[in-house]
Ligand SMILES: Nc1ncnc2c1ncn2[C@@H]1O[C@H](COP(=O)(O)OP(=O)(O)O)[C@@H](O)[C@H]1O
């Protein structure tokens with residue numbers, strides 16, 4: 001059984017059809033990367049999976065359970081298995097770093113502060129940060145640091161499934177590779193199921209078991225990462241080689 | 250004929266939009282109250298908001314009240330000299346402050362401070378996806394963010410208004426004693442004589458209603474923010490303007506209907 005299964009997911013905003021029948025199946029322990037142009041609906045796709053956006057039609061299943069139209073209680077049960085890194089980080093700017101990182105464990109309450117600070121420190125280390133920033137506010141951090149704190153927040157509750165929305169965007173190549181290694185170790189060593197959105201081809205080649213390309217509201221190609229550079233698909237070719245000319249206008 | 254028709258269409262459309270908006274706000278209010286009254290509760294958030302709304306509004310509310318009370322005393326005195334009724338100064342100051350100016354001015358000042366801040370803060374959280382993030386971290390932002398603000402405003406406003414009333418009366422008293430040569434003992438005696446429980450009841454009802462609108466509009470416009478920084482600015486303006494209108498309108502209704 002697929003860990004995550006999207007069938008014919010469609011979503012429009014106003015008269016703009018953003019998703020137009022997305023089909024995607026992800027097995028447990030698999031790492032799938034979604035590539036595609038900016039504005040092609042990659043973020044909308046994962047927001048549909050996690051129940052933040054309700055698709056107009058189609059079905060989203062996690063562990064066989066239909067997520068679309070689920071009530072708050074069931075949705076929270078599903079979300080307890082899921083971590084999410086938002087594209088912009090989405091850190092709570094009124095809370096210090098350590099409370100951000102442990103928010104899923106405390107639900108925003110100040111409980112077991114000592115233990116929580118320890119957990120925060122542990123998770124910050126995994127993304128290449130240290131305890132010196134525990135008490136800083138997100139606004140006092142650089143963009144790249146914010147992204148990594150957000151990543152620490154996503155992995156802190158030890159989810160079974162993680163969605164990474166552009167985890168390496170805005171990081172220098174070395175820090176980006178630390179994140180790539182982290183994602184690989186999460187999937188290889190712990191067996192987490194991951195969906196990663198990225199424009200970073202080096203990252204895609206390193207972390208993905210399988211790559212899917214979203215174009216005009218559909219998955220137009222998917223295949224193992226080894227095939228990414230000889231997919232035989234002109235759209236994928238143009239995208240991965242970053243050419244201005246080609247079928248994508 | 251054509252002109253009348255066009256006008257009716259415009260008016261009709263406006264009324265429909267108005268009723269739709271009232272419906273949405275009512276549904277929102279019911280959701281917030283219901284979720285706020287069911288667990289999990291966030292008492293720490295409530296106290297935080299009480300401090301922000303109540304405590305930190307004290308300076309501006311106090312200033313407004315003392316100046317208004319003094320100005321009111323002077324106005325009544327000036328008007329009173331025209332028909333030999335300067336002795337009404339203490340009575341009019343106390344009634345005017347407690348029943349009308351205390352609640353309304355406090356409401357407007359707190360609206361300017363608090364509604365706008367709530368709309369800006371929650372609006373920013375909306376456009377930066379912090380609210381979505383909170384939902385994925387299994388925390389209901391209605392309970393965590395909205396309900397504490399609503400309940401805190403509901404509690405803080407009556408207290409602020411009571412304080413404003415006291416300070417306003419004091420302002421009028423000070424001016425009357427030091428500038429208008431009133432007798433201190435006599436002034437206080439008249440003040441006490443004219444003040445009834447009903448006046449305080451009215452002040453408390455008004456201030457609770459205003460507090461409710463202040464937080465409701467701030468949060469409502471914050472939550473429905475879209476479109477980046479410009480959207481946040483727009484929500485802030487809308488929050489303040491709609492709160493002002495609701496305060497002035499409900500003030501009239503309470504004054505005329507409930508206590509008229
Ligand atoms: N909440 C929303 N309301 C209206 N339009 C939206 C919303 N979220 C996304 N969109 C639109 O959907 C399209 C896809 O957005 P997104 O999934 O963020 O793209 P990307 O592939 O770059 O992540 C964009 O045109 C965006 O403007």
Ligand SMILES: [Mg+2]
Pocket residue numbers: 042043044087165
């Ligand atoms: Mg995106």
